[in-house]
Amino acid sequence: MPSARQRLVVVGAGAGGDAAVVAARAAGFDGPVLLVGDDPHPAYERPFLSKGFLRDEVPLDRVFLHPPDGYSVLDVEWIGGRRVVDADPRARSLTLDDGRRFAFDQLVLATGGAPRWLEGAPRAANVLTLRTLDDSIHLRQALTESHRLLVIGAGFVGAEVAASARMQAKEVLLIEAAAVPLERALGEKVGGAMAELHRRHGVDLRTRSSVGRWLMRHDRVEAVELTDGTREEVDCVLLAVGIEPALDLARGLRLPLGSGGVLVDETLQAAPGIHCVGDIASHRHPLFQRPLRAEHWQVARRQGQALGSTVVGRPQPYSELPWFWSDQYDVRLEYVGHAAGFEQAVWRGEPAAGPYAVFYLKAGRVDAVLAVDDGRSIRFGRELIRGRQVVDPARLGDPTTDLRELVRAGP
Helix, strand or coil, rough: CCCCCCCCEEEEECCCHHHHHHHHHCCCCCCCCCCCCEEEEEECCCCHHCCCCCCCCCHHHHCCCCCCEEEEEEECHHHCCCCCEEEEEECCCEEEEECCCCEEEEEEEECCCEECCCCCCCCCEEEEEECCCCHHHHHHHHHHCCEEEECCCHHHHHHHHHHHHHHHCEEEEECCCCCCHHHHHCCCCHHHHHHHHHHHHCCEEEEEEECCEEEEEEEEEEEEEEEEEEECCCCCECCCEEEEEECCHHHHHCCCEECCCCCCCCCCEEECCCECCCHHEEEEEECCCCEEECHHHHHHHHHHHHHHHHHHHCCCCCCCCCEEEEEEECCCCCCCCCCCCEEEEECCCCCCCCCEEEEEECCCEEEEEEEEEHHHHHHHHHHHHHHHCCCCCHHHHCCCCCCCHHHHHCC
């Protein structure tokens, strides 16, 4: 076990960073622990920001992960609202934007990412992004004062905000450049099902579309002209076009980069004593034997938790499968695994007939499962992914086939 004189510094106080300091203490790390984040708020549950909190169904105190004295109880020094502006890899030290400098023996980077700004979009008072608690507070207030919301980008954040706005009886115009939402990640048929879900709930979804011209009145967007020439009046605009991983600190520390993030080994280590979790971690997963980078809150949380044993000298390969969920209207979508480069999508059930699941196969093996209101397929799909057995697509797609039989068949 590392000496009590060792200092653990965690940069990024969101899901992954918070989980790392809690796990370190639970594993018996008794040296100084410093948690630094540029968010002025202590760690909170980001999934609430586009759903329950945005709709004013979840109170503010339920959003936070700990009571006000949570870090004091853990003997963790939390510094919020500050950025690391300089890193010295030789001296193993970091400098904050207020001039304070801290040495580290072990370092966890959980710096997350920042929302992309759409090229050409004005920096107007009613053009917003959603990433932080303050963003959600701002968007919630803007929605109370708005009649028609424009959402650009029909990924998970954009879709969840669109659903939340419709549940508050707001008009929603949802713009997506692709033919259907989520086409690249999940396939055309899944994207079509998601499009139908939103249209059924009254969202004006325009695909293969983008904004050609922004029409301003003073410091606000009052309308947009789409690329098909139509003019649309709007009160508020949300840009939901993805995030840029925050890699400046990793570059300053000269960490290896690749696959859109920091290359880490099976134990989430990027360099001796330096570990990365969450949006920035391109993790060589021991099951898939390729770098995986997943921009999901639950993944960051679980990776942070896994570092508890690492900081006390017992590193273990991180083998948990990526998993996330999305609630939209009365529908729950879950996804487990990693479907990049899938060769075949096997459907089990149909969207028009209730719950359904899609199994993504490569070389005959299940790499990922998407399920809508079908927790059973997620549960047994996870086992099929781990088993790495070649499956019969016909049996897999037959709703009368018990998935347990395919799991038991083994490799």
